[in-house]
Amino acid sequence: MATKTPKNPQKKHDGRRKNLIDNKNLKSPRTGIRKWVYRFFVAIIWFLILLVPVTIYYAHDLPDISEITQPKGGSTVMVMDRSGGLLASYGDVYGDWLEFDDIPAVLVQAVIATEDRRFFDHGGFDIRGFMRAMIKNITTGRMVEGGSTISQQLAKNLFLSADKTLKRKIQELLFSAWLEMNFSKEEILTYYFNRVYFGSGAYGIDAAARIFFGHNARELSLIEAAMLAGVLKGPALYSPLRDLERSYRRMGDVLDNMVEAGFIQKSVAEKTKAENVQIVDKQTGGDERYFSDWIVERAASLIGRVNEPVIIYTTLMPDIQDKANKALQRIMDQEALTHKASQAALVSLDMDGGVRAMVGGTDYTVSQYNRAAQAQRQPxxxxxxxxxxxxxxxxxxxxxxxxxxxxxxxxxxxxxxxxxxxxxxxxxxxxxxxxxxxxxxxxxxxxxxxxxxxxxxxxxxxxxxxx
The missing domain is CATH 3.40.710.10 (DD-peptidase/beta-lactamase superfamily)
Structure with a gap:
């Protein structure tokens, strides 16, 4: 029995499709801008759906955030040599707690201009600042600007470790959001200025002002405020007690930032750059402090902040350290003029990598910058x-x-x-x-x-x- 084949089956299907589309009860396919708007809202919905379990996962083991309102106790760190003798001891220094109205306006302006220029406009995370920092770092090929807001820095300094992990970053964002929801901008700044670390064992602006300048933070001048704001980028590098010349250069950057932000005039910035800062002359100890400072900073990155005494046993050998000091001074006396050298450094290692002696410069009381551990030289x-x-x-x-x-x-x-x-x-x-x-x-x-x-x-x- 023969079967009949339609002469043009494709034409038949096209006609049926046209009838279906023309049916008033059916919607036509989304095209153009409608399609993209639809996809955008679908993506937003899925993002919100996925955000909930991610937030719960990273929030379940957050530290107790109620500690922000509690006074913080200090800790003592003792650094011992290989034989168990005391090399150096350190204690956290906390000054007076300053309310927001007591904090000098020039310091607030210097920090905002340098660390978080849109602080009063964002809700804890500044997408514009983050993108600007990322683009600047990519174009320069190195890390020249951070994207963390003041709220994020406070969250990290108070509650979290310095680990550069995805978990820590997400928890930092959660903490900063909690801070923004529970405290005013002025309260966040108050906690920040009273808790931030400035190096040399100083926590908070009052302790830093007393250690660096010999007076309380209420009396900070413009140049002192700019110098303190500059230290925040890296206390180990920019502390005036470590490297005064580097600290001055960083202070100039902060003053330029204040000009860009509209806080001061350019003429005021240039005049301030020409001034001198009176730094407290602290006799901080012998040349073994180069080593002990280095050890304490490395230990802090490993164990984080603690509130109980810490004893650190090291591989340093006092007799080798003494010989290293004398050898370095002898070489400087004999060859410094010939080579036009003003500084020198030395590290002595065991076969297993343990440090037996470290001399970071010719005189720790003159410069605490550790050329053995911090300076970069051709290997x-x-x-x-x-x-x-x-x-x-x-x-x-x-x-x-x-x-x-x-x-x-x-x-x-x-x-x-x-x-x-x-x-x-x-x-x-x-x-x-x-x-x-x-x-x-x-x-x-x-x-x-x-x-x-x-x-x-x-x-x-x-x-x-x-x-």
């Missing part, structure tokens, strides 16, 4: 360790042979310290003699990126480029 031949280790990890052995001869890479021609070339040498001999040409050729052979990866694995954090 020189010490970096060859990572090259050889990466090479051995990729199958080469100390008995493999390479040629010590001239080499040119894109116009760069490294040479050996002796100016001579030895020809065929084993990697063992090249390492012992610290031959530069062999190290360069070896890095090229195994790929520089593998060398950088090895350096990162062993703890180097400073920027390293492959080119």
């Amino acid at each position: 020189g031949s010490a970096f060859k360790l990572f090259i050889y280790l990466a090479a051995f990890e990729r199958g080469l052995s100390p008995d493999d042979v390479m040629r010590d001869s001239p080499v040119i890479l894109k116009g760069w021609q490294p040479k050996n310290y002796s100016g001579e070339y030895l020809g065929q040498v084993t990697l063992r001999e090249a390492f012992v003699r610290s031959l530069n040409t062999v190290a360069v050729k070896l890095a090229e052979r195994i790929n520089r990126k593998n060398v950088i990866e090895m350096a990162r694995r062993l703890g180097l954090t400073t920027p390293i480029v492959a080119e």
Whole structure:
């Protein structure tokens, strides 16, 4: 039995589709702007749905936020040497609690202009400030500006650790939102100024003013307020007790920020930059304080803030420390003028990496800036360790042979310290003699990126480029 095939089945389907669309009881498909508006609202709804469980997950183990209104007790830290002797002791310093009306206006303006210019306009998280900081950091290729608001900084300093994790960041946002909902802007600033850390054991602006300038915070001048605001970016770097010249430069940046924010005139800023700040002359101890300061700061990043006494046992050896101090002073007396050097630093390590002695400068009472731990210098031949280790990890052995001869890479021609070339040498001999040409050729052979990866694995954090 033969069957009939429609002459044009596609035309039949098109006609049916037209009838369906023309039916008044059916809606036509969303097109154009209607489609995008629909998708936007669907995305918002799903975002809100997902936000609830995420918030619950990260909020279930938040610390007790009622502590913000409670006075904080200090803690004592004792740093011991290898034999158990006391190297140095530290105690938190808290000054008078200042109400908002007692805080100098110039300090409030300096901090807002530098740390959070839209503080009075946002609700705890400043998306504009965050995007501005992110763009600036990307365009400059380095971290030059943070995106955290004052509320976020207060939440982090009071309740959270310094860990750079997603959990800590989300909890920081939750805390800052809680602060904004429960306190006025003036109250948040009051807690911030009375709790923020300024270095040298000083918590709060009154303690910082007394330690740095020798008077209470109510009497802060414009230049002192700008200097305190500048310290907040990094107390270890910008404290006037650590490095006065660096602190002055940072203070100039703060004054420029105040001009941009409209708080002061440019002429006032320039006049203030020319003034001198009277810094308290504190005899802070011997040169072992370079080491103990470094240890305390590293310990704080590991254990966070504590309210009970802490004893830190270290690997420092007092007799080696004394010899290191004398050796550094002897070298400075003999060679400082020849090399036009004004400072020097020294670190002595055990085979396991323990620090036996550390001298961060010629005189701790003059400058507390630790050139041994904080200054960045070219590693020189010490970096060859990572090259050889990466090479051995990729199958080469100390008995493999390479040629010590001239080499040119894109116009760069490294040479050996002796100016001579030895020809065929084993990697063992090249390492012992610290031959530069062999190290360069070896890095090229195994790929520089593998060398950088090895350096990162062993703890180097400073920027390293492959080119």
